[in-house]
Amino acid sequence: MDWHQLWEITSAPDNIPIVALLFLVPFYAWYGLRQALENDRLVAQLEKDPAMAKTHHRKTQPWKPGWSREVHVWPYLMRIEFLAALIVTFILMVWSITLNAPLEEPANPNLTMNPAKAPWYFLGLQEMLVYFDPWIAGVLMPTLIIIGLMVIPYIDTNPLGNGYYTFRQRPIAILSFCFGFLGLWVLMIIIGTFIRGPGWMWFWPGQTWDHNRLVFEVNRDLHEIWPFSAVIPQTSWLAKGLFGGAVVALYYLLAGLAVHKVFVLNEFTRKIYRRMGLVQYLTVQFFFVTMLGLPVKMLLRLLFRIKYVWVTPWFNI
Amino acid sequence: MAEKNNAKPNNKRGLTALLEQAQEKSKALKEKVIEEAKALKEPEKTQLFRSIFRVKHDEQPRNRALSVLTNVFFHLHPAKINRDAVRYSFTWGMGGLTFYLFLVLTFTGVLLMYYYHPTKAQAFRDILYLEHDVPFGKLLRNMHRWAAHLMIITVWLHMFRVFLTGSYKRPREFNWCIGVILMVLTLLLSFTGYLLPDDQLGFWAVTVGTNMARATPLLGHEGPFGAQLGMTPYNDVRFALLGGSIVDANALLRAYIWHCIAIPLLAAIFMGVHFWRVRKDGGISGPAPVTLESEVKEAKGPTPVIMRPSGMRE
Numbered sequence: 001m002d003w004h005q006l007w008e009i010t011s012a013p014d015n016i017p018i019v020a021l022l023f024l025v026p027f028y029a030w031y032g033l034r035q036a037l038e039n040d041r042l043v044a045q046l047e048k049d050p051a052m053a054k055t056h057h058r059k060t061q062p063w064k065p066g067w068s069r070e071v072h073v074w075p076y077l078m079r080i081e082f083l084a085a086l087i088v089t090f091i092l093m094v095w096s097i098t099l100n101a102p103l104e105e106p107a108n109p110n111l112t113m114n115p116a117k118a119p120w121y122f123l124g125l126q127e128m129l130v131y132f133d134p135w136i137a138g139v140l141m142p143t144l145i146i147i148g149l150m151v152i153p154y155i156d157t158n159p160l161g162n163g164y165y166t167f168r169q170r171p172i173a174i175l176s177f178c179f180g181f182l183g184l185w186v187l188m189i190i191i192g193t194f195i196r197g198p199g200w201m202w203f204w205p206g207q208t209w210d211h212n213r214l215v216f217e218v219n220r221d222l223h224e225i226w227p228f229s230a231v232i233p234q235t236s237w238l239a240k241g242l243f244g245g246a247v248v249a250l251y252y253l254l255a256g257l258a259v260h261k262v263f264v265l266n267e268f269t270r271k272i273y274r275r276m277g278l279v280q281y282l283t284v285q286f287f288f289v290t291m292l293g294l295p296v297k298m299l300l301r302l303l304f305r306i307k308y309v310w311v312t313p314w315f316n317i
Numbered sequence: 318m319a320e321k322n323n324a325k326p327n328n329k330r331g332l333t334a335l336l337e338q339a340q341e342k343s344k345a346l347k348e349k350v351i352e353e354a355k356a357l358k359e360p361e362k363t364q365l366f367r368s369i370f371r372v373k374h375d376e377q378p379r380n381r382a383l384s385v386l387t388n389v390f391f392h393l394h395p396a397k398i399n400r401d402a403v404r405y406s407f408t409w410g411m412g413g414l415t416f417y418l419f420l421v422l423t424f425t426g427v428l429l430m431y432y433y434h435p436t437k438a439q440a441f442r443d444i445l446y447l448e449h450d451v452p453f454g455k456l457l458r459n460m461h462r463w464a465a466h467l468m469i470i471t472v473w474l475h476m477f478r479v480f481l482t483g484s485y486k487r488p489r490e491f492n493w494c495i496g497v498i499l500m501v502l503t504l505l506l507s508f509t510g511y512l513l514p515d516d517q518l519g520f521w522a523v524t525v526g527t528n529m530a531r532a533t534p535l536l537g538h539e540g541p542f543g544a545q546l547g548m549t550p551y552n553d554v555r556f557a558l559l560g561g562s563i564v565d566a567n568a569l570l571r572a573y574i575w576h577c578i579a580i581p582l583l584a585a586i587f588m589g590v591h592f593w594r595v596r597k598d599g600g601i602s603g604p605a606p607v608t609l610e611s612e613v614k615e616a617k618g619p620t621p622v623i624m625r626p627s628g629m630r631e
């Protein structure tokens with residue numbers, strides 16, 4: 001166990017935000033979920049008791065009959081905003097007095113940094129470079145993430161849970177967002193920061209960064225692996241391209257079926273499904289299946305050492 | 318002086334008359350001073366104060382509302398809001414903090430600009446100068462750096478909470494999209510700033526980052542179908558970003574202009590729209606009373622028109 005190495009990584013000033021992220025994200029996930037479960041309990045109670053549902057104020061916040069529904073922004077909101085600004089200013093001051101922003105040697109194109117890491121908020125994409133070609137990891141994925149986020153309001157046809165925390169009323173939405181945000185985006189940043197060392201190689205926390213370590217390239221393409229290698233002419237672009245295209249198409253078909261199964265799982269999900277138009281449903285399918293493609297490709301690489309599934313003269317996937 | 322001098326010249330003469338006159342005048346002056354000093358105890362009644370604020374600041378409900386509505390900065394807020402929305406537990410204050418950090422960054426950023434030249438010869442030295450010779454220069458640079466990192470975290474948490482509370486649902490779909498653009502702008506602001514110290518860290522991070530642009534499908538010289546479309550290192554999208562085929566003086570200047578002018582302006586405009594839409598979409602979404610599944614009415618026909626100018630209830 002190389003504690004020094006671990007300390008060097010966690011205490012690097014530019015890594016402090018990620019250490020903060022390590023605490024803040026789970027805290028707020030818990031904080032939101034706790035309120036969601038509280039509301040879910042209330043919903044269950046009201047569903048069971050229609051008489052109560054008629055008169056209940058339907059919130060978990062404290063409530064008394066005489067209280068007005070609204071309060072004045074001045075002072076009840078502004079004092080909180082003022083206090084929050086003060087606290088953040090104080091935190092920033094202390095942070096800025098105790099930790100210095102990094103400054104390395106002057107830029108030198110002839111002296112490569114190893115590892116050359118992107119700024120921490122893009123480490124998720126850099127981590128994807130291990131599994132995908134740059135045009136996918138660096139261009140296609142950011143584009144799809146941005147578009148995917150923007151279409152969320154238009155494909156989520158579930159009218160429940162508008163303006164309050166809940167889990168049971170929208171389980172698919174919450175789980176898939178958490179999968180994307182926590183499981184892919186934040187986790188990849190943490191891996192990129194704490195695990196990846198020189199040569200973008202995998203070093204467990206506490207393992208010394210060995211700048212001379214070599215990993216021999218053992219990754220192969222899918223068509224080079226038996227039994228496919230026996231059937232596919234290894235020199236024919238056409239055969240390889242058709243084979244890879246068929247595999248990717250098969251993946252989209254199977255994963256699409258799996259996603260469909262989730263949507264017809266029970267009466268509740270079927271209701272959401274029925275509200276969707278065709279375009280909405282196809283968009284949901286596309287983004288779900290593509291998002292699931294990331295862990296699938298990662299597993300293929302980590303377990304079976306597969307580099308590309310689909311090889312063509314113009315692009316590889 | 319309102320009072321006229323009424324000294325009688327035929328009865329008393331000379332020094333005594335003058336003295337008496339002076340006494341009278343000083344008495345009047347004293348009274349005047351006392352009177353005006355008393356008025357100062359109520360500064361809110363002075364012409365100066367009224368010209369600035371124009372409304373009373375007391376505990377009257379009407380005046381509490383007016384103090385928000387008649388102030389250009391405060392009137393981003395409504396006069397009244399949902400009593401549970403002021404609780405920290407609902408919004409986590411993340412949207413507001415993101416905005417506050419943007420203001421902090423603008424303030425510290427402008428101060429940094431007084432000391433920074435976006436040229437290869439001077440950029441790095443300016444940072445050294447800031448760190449070692451400018452009074453509070455190091456603090457200034459640190460604040461700018463850490464506030465930028467914190468802003469990214471608060472934007473993400475803000476998005477997370479908006480998702481968890483389902484606040485992107487009708488009628489707030491479009492504001493969610495504006496939010497996504499704001500998040501991208503925030504990341505780009507941070508990324509363009511990374512290069513400005515012109516040190517190894519920024520240089521290689523931006524090199525790694527923009528190398529990906531080489532691989533843009535169709536528009537990058539190493540991307541799928543790029544070569545077929547005539548892309549070379551000297552005319553592709555990466556060249557446009559860097560103003561050259563490597564990260565050098567032009568890239569520094571471009572990053573500087575994006576970072577200090579173009580993106581902050583865009584972000585400010587989108588923030589304006591974002592806040593305006595929060596209001597026009599009926600204020601903040603909750604905490605709303607929970608809806609039961611059995612109460613959901615199936616919508617028929619096209620999406621209904623929803624326009625609730627602030628203050629108007631459905």
Ligand code: HEM
Pocket residue numbers: 408410411412413415416472475476479482484485489492493494495496497499500503588591595600601602603
């Ligand atoms: C520069 C970045 C941003 C700033 C300064 C900002 C600011 C704010 C503020 C002050 C509010 C009021 C409520 C609150 O504080 O939570 C708000 C609400 C909202 N924001 Fe943002 N925001 C930003 C980015 C985003 C992002 C990234 C998203 C989503 C992708 C988003 C979506 C929304 C939505 C939908 C609301 C309405 C929430 C509701 O009604 O409950 N915003 N924003």
